[in-house]
Amino acid sequence: LLAVIGGFCLLGIYFFSRGYKTGMAQKGIRLLTHIPFVKRWAIRFADSKKETLEQIDSQIALLHQQHKRTFYSSLLFELSARILQSFEIYLILKAFNAEVGIVDSILILAFSSLFSNLIFFTPMQLGSREGGLALAVDGLHLTGALGVYTGLITRLRELVWIAIGILLIKIGNKNQLPKDTSDNSKS
Structure with a gap:
């Protein structure tokens, strides 16, 4: 089970790293168009917000390509903040x-x-x-x-x-x- 979870996490890291290089907003919405209950909503959303999704993808790809240090430092700061927040939860629960x-x-x-x-x-x-x-x-x-x-x-x-x-x-x-x-x- 741990190997399956680890493989799933590595697969997720791979897809996110590819998505950051080329943009992933449009691909994510395109993926939703294949899911039965949200298919119609996703198609309408993709059509109405096409320009916005393209702009989001281009900005993410541009940040990753031209400012890798900024991109990865912001990612590291977010991860550090999450770990500190979990440490806060740990201390609160230990107080009880x-x-x-x-x-x-x-x-x-x-x-x-x-x-x-x-x-x-x-x-x-x-x-x-x-x-x-x-x-x-x-x-x-x-x-x-x-x-x-x-x-x-x-x-x-x-x-x-x-x-x-x-x-x-x-x-x-x-x-x-x-x-x-x-x-x-x-x-």
């Missing part, structure tokens, strides 16, 4: 004396992100993140309440950092001096 490891917290984050992306239409993922965390924690045979608590603590951390950011913006705006244009008019 849950028997989890770092790999478990990565799985919890992956599943809750997948769940949140499936329910993308909820504003600010209200409830969907907590539900995904509850289901993921329950899948590891822990109580689902730990997932809800983890989601609430994460929300609280986000609110604190939002407040700090707004405060820094207010302080930064007060420290800016208005330009004195009276000296320029005299000369």
